[in-house]
Amino acid sequence: QQQVKQSPQSLIVQKGGISIINCAYENTAFDYFPWYQQFPGKGPALLIAIRPDVSEKKEGRFTISFNKSAKQFSLHIMDSQPGDSATYFCAASGGTGSYQLTFGKGTKLSVIP
């Protein structure tokens, strides 16, 4: 059972454009929603994370938007750069004492010059 659904599977964006990746979750016990960035041959690295008590979190060019009622959250990459080309995973964890991450299937982002 896939508890975190991610879309699109792949995304091509022009340099300077906005990249948007969406995720939806089912488990209402989830209370922590991180995004991980993975480059080829490397392990995932935490990019940005949000808790459900806020609707938006911004760090530099990266913003998470969170809609608790719809059980959806999204990653926005402003002014996308070729160096942002990577695979992005949304994830979720939560529940009493549960810190295990459930990952989406990933979005391969390509930023073209």
Next chain:
Amino acid sequence: EAGVAQSPRYKIIEKRQSVAFWCNPISGHATLYWYQQILGQGPKLLIQFQNNGVVDDSQLPKDRFSAERLKGVDSTLKIQPAKLEDSAVYLCASSFWPLQVGIAKNIQYFGAGTRLSVL
């Protein structure tokens, strides 16, 4: 600060053979995770350790997979015997425990992984 170390980086074996992967977490991280990442998918948790005790191994195929974390530091994941469907990247991650006020919940730091090909 050194990151999570994993070895080997690549391994090619034939089905029914055995293989072992090693992980050294970030110093001071009490929690260690093993994930399986099949091509085109997100990482799937196999097992979670807290120090040298198992917290969750519900998704570990125990008929062929085993893991240990003796002395609460390094960990080894073993597959015996391997199947074709075990071809994947095996990622190790670690996180700090206990959580402290002001520290983001459950930041997991990943190693580069071991890419296993079963022929």
